[in-house]
Amino acid sequence: MSGFATLSCSWADLDGGSAAVKDSTLQNTRELEQFLASVERRAFRMAQMALRNTDDALDVVQEAMLKLARNYASRPSAEWRPLFFRIVQNGIRDLQRRSMVRRRLLAWWPGASRDEQEVENPIDLVPDTAPLPADALMQRQAMQKLEVALRELPARQREAFMLRNFEGMDVAETASAMGCTQGSVKTHYSRAVHTLRERLGEVWA
Amino acid sequence: MNVEQQPDFERRCRELYAGSVDSLDMRIRSRLTQARHAALAQAQDGGARSTWMKWTPVYGAAAALVLGVALWQGHAPSDRFAAMADSRNGIEDLELVASNEQLEFLQDDPEFYDWIAADAGNGAAPALPAPETAG
Numbered sequence: 001m002s003g004f005a006t007l008s009c010s011w012a013d014l015d016g017g018s019a020a021v022k023d024s025t026l027q028n029t030r031e032l033e034q035f036l037a038s039v040e041r042r043a044f045r046m047a048q049m050a051l052r053n054t055d056d057a058l059d060v061v062q063e064a065m066l067k068l069a070r071n072y073a074s075r076p077s078a079e080w081r082p083l084f085f086r087i088v089q090n091g092i093r094d095l096q097r098r099s100m101v102r103r104r105l106l107a108w109w110p111g112a113s114r115d116e117q118e119v120e121n122p123i124d125l126v127p128d129t130a131p132l133p134a135d136a137l138m139q140r141q142a143m144q145k146l147e148v149a150l151r152e153l154p155a156r157q158r159e160a161f162m163l164r165n166f167e168g169m170d171v172a173e174t175a176s177a178m179g180c181t182q183g184s185v186k187t188h189y190s191r192a193v194h195t196l197r198e199r200l201g202e203v204w205a
Numbered sequence: 206m207n208v209e210q211q212p213d214f215e216r217r218c219r220e221l222y223a224g225s226v227d228s229l230d231m232r233i234r235s236r237l238t239q240a241r242h243a244a245l246a247q248a249q250d251g252g253a254r255s256t257w258m259k260w261t262p263v264y265g266a267a268a269a270l271v272l273g274v275a276l277w278q279g280h281a282p283s284d285r286f287a288a289m290a291d292s293r294n295g296i297e298d299l300e301l302v303a304s305n306e307q308l309e310f311l312q313d314d315p316e317f318y319d320w321i322a323a324d325a326g327n328g329a330a331p332a333l334p335a336p337e338t339a340g
Contacts, residue, residue, distance in 0.1 A: 033245060040237045041226045054233070062240035069248030136228075143221045165215055166222045197214050 032073050035080050036065050043088050046162050049147050050092045060091035082176040085167065089159050089177065096155070149199045153192055156180075160188035161196070 040061055047057035064087040072083050150158050156178070163174045164185070174189075175182045 029245065029249070033241065036241045036244070037238075040241060041229055041234070042222075044233065044237060045222065045226050045229070058233075058236055058240060061237065062244055065241055065244035066247055069244050073248065139221060139224050140228075142217075143225050146218060146221055161218075165218050168219070193215065196218070201214070 028073060031077055032069060032080070035077065035084075036068070039081065039084060040065070042167060043085065046085075046166065047088060047092055049150060049162075050158065051095055052151070056095055060088060060095060063091055064088045081167075082169070082173045085163060085169075085177040086179060089163075093155065145200060146196070149196050152199075153195060156184075157188045157192035157195070160185055161192035164189050165193075 043064065044057050044061045047060045048054060051057050051060070064084055067087050068080065068084050072080065075083070150161065153161070159178055160174060163169045163177050164171075169177065171182045171185050174185045178185060178188075
């Protein structure tokens with residue numbers, strides 16, 4: 001009888017342990033979903049600015065979310081942000097590299113015309129004719145100029161500026177997200193700010 | 206470069222970016238939400254599958270072990286069948302002893318059954334006892 005009681009306690013302990021693991025997993029999934037919801041729009045805008053294509057930007061963000069959830073969900077939540085943006089930046093770089101190779105191949109392809117080459121999404125090119133308040137219009141124009149200036153920056157400087165300035169990461173986090181040293185981050189960021197100020201200072205003044 | 210102006214410039218960049226994020230249209234927001242749900246669902250499916258895959262070598266080793274034991278046991282099937290036959294005989298003997306009806310016939314001619322038992326024990330046929338004569 002005592003053996004049966006001991007066995008019953010053991011099963012109860014096991015059952016409780018299993019429930020605790022399930023609760024922990026559920027809590028982790030909720031935390032991860034909240035994290036992704038908090039960064040997905042900003043990540044999308046970064047990808048959109050770098051790639052100039054809405055669908056590609058959405059693909060990059062979705063892939064980054066999937067990779068983070070699949071491979072790094074068990075890591076401490078404090079590590080998620082640099083990991084996520086590192087995956088996003090890698091995705092952006094991969095797409096840029098692929099589109100560059102495609103453009104070069106198509107340039108050699110006989111009869112390849114501009115129409116067959118990768119073009120921006122036509123919907124993105126249609127100007128928004130909805131009336132905007134003057135302030136909002138000015139903000140939008142200023143942002144468009146910033147986007148143009150950012151595209152002209154070297155890739156590493158652009159990454160450093162986006163992560164440090166837009167995302168508000170500190171130097172260590174940015175270095176982790178970019179996969180480089182903190183000294184490199186400082187250099188890239190400083191050069192990016194200098195160049196942007198030179199290009200936009202007059203326009204924004 | 207005026208250093209004092211730099212934080213203002215950076216702050217303005219940050220505000221413009223935040224404004225552009227806030228003004229994303231509903232279509233993009235909806236697609237991002239769908240992408241998030243799809244990513245989490247796929248990750249959970251993948252996690253379950255990877256857990257199952259992780260145990261595959263263990264399942265394989267267990268199956269191989271069972272197969273090996275079965276083959277090893279299969280080397281001497283005749284011994285096992287003989288043992289099963291012996292146990293069956295033992296059960297039948299027990300049934301004979303337990304049955305009152307079958308014990309009654311032993312009282313009819315006990316000497317004959319002694320002879321059969323002696324025959325089974327010695328392996329040679331003893332002389333049949335002479336039948337009792339009347340008178």
